[in-house]
Structure formats: C-alpha cells, structure tokens
Amino acid sequence: MWKWFHQLASPPHFYRISLILAPWLGISGLILVAYGTWQGLFVVPMDYQQGDAFRIIYVHVPSAYLSMMAYMIMATSGAIGLIWRIKLSHAVAAAAAPIGAGFTFLALCTGSIWGRPMWGTWWEWGDPRMMSELILLFLYFGYMALRSSIDDTTKADKASAVLALVGIVNVVIVHFSVEWWSSLHQGQTVFKKGTMDADMRIPLFIMLIGFTLLFGSMLLRRIRTEVLYRERRTRWVREMILSPGGGA
C-alpha cells in the first residue's frame, strides 16, 4: 500500500496514470451529470412548497459541496507538502485552487438566483452561510494571488500552504453556519433522514457523483500541467516531449 503511494507521488508515474484516468473520469462524469440533469429538470416531481424552483438544488448542492471539497484537498495537500515535502502535493494544491474558486462562484450565483423567488432577496449581508461562502471565494482569490506574486516556486508553495491551512476554519464555519446561527438558508437536508423523498434524493446523489467525477478529471488535467511545468528541466519531461508521440 505504502509502496503504491510512494510510486504515485513520483511525478512521471503520476503523469502517466493521470493521462489514462482523466478521460475516463470525464466521460463517466458527463454521462452521470447528463442523466441527473434530465431527471432533475423533467422527471422528478416538483416540491409542494417551492414548486419547480426547487430543481435548482441539483446544480446548487453539488457546486457548494465541491467548493468545500476543493478547499479541503488544497489545504490537505498543502499540509502534506509542508510536513513530508512531497513535491506532487503542492502541485495538487495549486491545481485545485482555480477549480474550487469556479465552483464557489457557481454556488454563490445559483444560491442567489434561488434565493430571489424563495426569500424575496438576491443577497443578505447578515446571513452567515452566504457570508462564509463569500469569504471562501476571497480565500481562493487570496491563495491564487499569493501564489502568483512569489516567483520562487518553493517559497510560493510554503506561503500558500500556510494560508490554505488557516482558511480551513472558514470551511468549518460554512458547513456548520446553518446550525450555529439563525440563517435564511435552510438547514441540513441532503443527508438527513425524512427530509427528502427518494425520488428527489437519488438524482441528487447522481449529480453529486457526476460532478465529483468531472471535478476529478479537471483536477488531474491541471495537476498534470503543474507537474509538467515544475519538472520542465528534468530528463523524463525532455524524453517524453521529444519522443515521437509526445505525452499531452
């Protein structure tokens, strides 16, 4: 098991594996998202309180969940890079940031659009869930800005890993904000028993899995790019690029 992890942490080995894995994750993710979207939009019955507006849940929940998951991947990889000095883990952290920022922006926008007909407002500045999710977006921006402002990759890796670790506090706040404070946002529903009918819940799980697979595919591609850039002066990159088939 450890041997396998050590092998995976080797940049050339990871590059080859991700080259095979990313398209499969992407294709299976696309199929699941297409099926889940069709179910969510046209098959699932409408909610008795929210009407058809509730169908936004099928894109809002996966994007909100990915916004937090990407951050946890980014912070955990940064910590692994700091503690064990594994080069690949900093590449994972750097690759996760823009995707996480994209899904956080999406979660904020879809939440705001959903809030307009349900709460009568696009945005509520005092709401803990909305504000903590907005802070999460700023943390992503701060992380990317810090990384690009430092020319030395090793220094940039260390500084951004520390920032990512500090920001974990906000992810915990995003998750529990609806339980700790009174919020316009509804409480936990997806994983709570009796809150959603199976007809509505199953397509949501399909969307969650589909979005996760798509995220995985995008992440692998970006990690590959990071690895390529960081290892650009190594022999294996030289051999791979100058070989007849290339390696992209």
Place this chain on the structure above:
Amino acid sequence: MDSLSMGGYGAYVWSCYGLTFVIVVFLNWRGRLRQKRIYREIEVRLKALEDRE
C-alpha cells in the same frame, strides 16, 4: 412549454443550469488552454536546445 416556464420559475431555473454549463465548460477550457501553452513552451525550449547541441 410547461418545462420551459417551470411553473413561473423558468428564468431562475434555466439561468442556474445555463450558468453551471458555462462555468464547467470554462474551467475545462482554461485547464486545456494552460496545458497546451505550457507544453508548447517546453517543446520550443527543448527543440531550441537540441538544435544548439
């Protein structure tokens, strides 16, 4: 027509799905673009080095 109007919530529902599509395509496109750019840069540098050698 019913699925388009979504019981009066059509604008909200469809704009959310449209935005999701745009963001996912954009993230994927940006990732591919950066990969191609980095790959090309390294390729050009290596070919120049090879020619010099």
